[in-house]
Amino acid sequence: MDHNHAKIIIKGSPITKSNFKLSNVHGRSILPYNSGKYHDRYAIYEEEIAYQARLQNPGVVIMESLIAILKVYYKSKKRHPDTTNIPKSIFDGIEKSGIIVNDAQIRRLVIEEYYDDKNPRFELELFGESSYCINYQIMEKSVSSTPINYSSPPNKKSLGIPKVKNNIANSNNFFCEICHKQVKKENIVSANKGKTILCKDCLKKLF
Template sequence: MKQNYAKIVVQGSPITKSNFKLSNAKGRAILPYNSGKYHDRYAIYEEEIAYEARSQNPGLTLKESLIALLKVYYKSQKRHPDTTNITKSIFDGIEKSGLIINDAQIRRLIIEEFYDKENPRFELELFCESDYEMNFKICRKELSSKPINYSPPSNKKFAKYKANNIKSQPDQNKMCCNICGKPINNNDIITANKGSLIICKECFKNLF
């Protein structure tokens, strides 16, 4: 019988790597695994997803176009990653598992956000389009519920980093490495986290 459906459940608070980007000296994006630094968690999480996808769907490979239903359960309603950015880590891990050929197979996607303090996780269901179709509608509620309001993101962290970095620079024409603190020439700068983390080539080499 043709296998046209898969489900993956990964326990733990979902994370996103969309705000992290470590580049090498040639500007190529990389994702370190065992540098001993905090950013290892992005690659480790991707590997965990790949392992769970393989374990929960042994021997299955979905080769055709897919509909995806993703339910993300966070610990907290107030503090969690942007749900719209969470898919990159998840589908990269699913692709790495071999359950799908390429994340470009996902042609239709529904994402739902929930909160479960005791059991944070994500649940992903994949449906082959040759056997399934998606229908949905948005309806007005009979009784309005309490709104969940959002505030603009704060720029305080970046402003603090910038002030400290400039203050600590002996040469105002150079940036300083956030690891060793030494000034860096423009040609030796390696950036991560959208430019908010500055690393010199020597410290970068020591990460691996």
């Protein structure tokens, strides 16, 4: 068995941690596990990565610096997370699996984006730098292809136009997204830039 190499394939559309974090009253990020809500989805995904990574690589523990080749296959070309946000989500699960001891081991990372509407997934290969090296080359095409153009994200602040704040300050009706009870303004905690409302009682239960 090669203990300087591991390959992990996780089926399903890759997700990013940034969409699932909440912040507590001190500004510290938290990831709910058992709120019974949508935010639990990331924690479950991280556990699935850890379980499958260990199942696919029994006995492998890599402690040295690594080269990582990550191929992400999305279901849709139009709707998917930012690929630049994906690696942290994945490597948190890989670290939890015990195959690596610290995601800081990843010294070289190549990410490739693909699309597969029948079998969305990610494929990750890890190579120990004591045994493997990587070479890559950027070349100008002899015949240009049609460019894939992107537009600005809808939540990006326009130049010269102030961003409209959430209407929390002007509202008197608040409902906790976990217990669904109406909460007084002084007992709420907002997260995700005001999109998520929690009562202080439910927030304490998340720890």
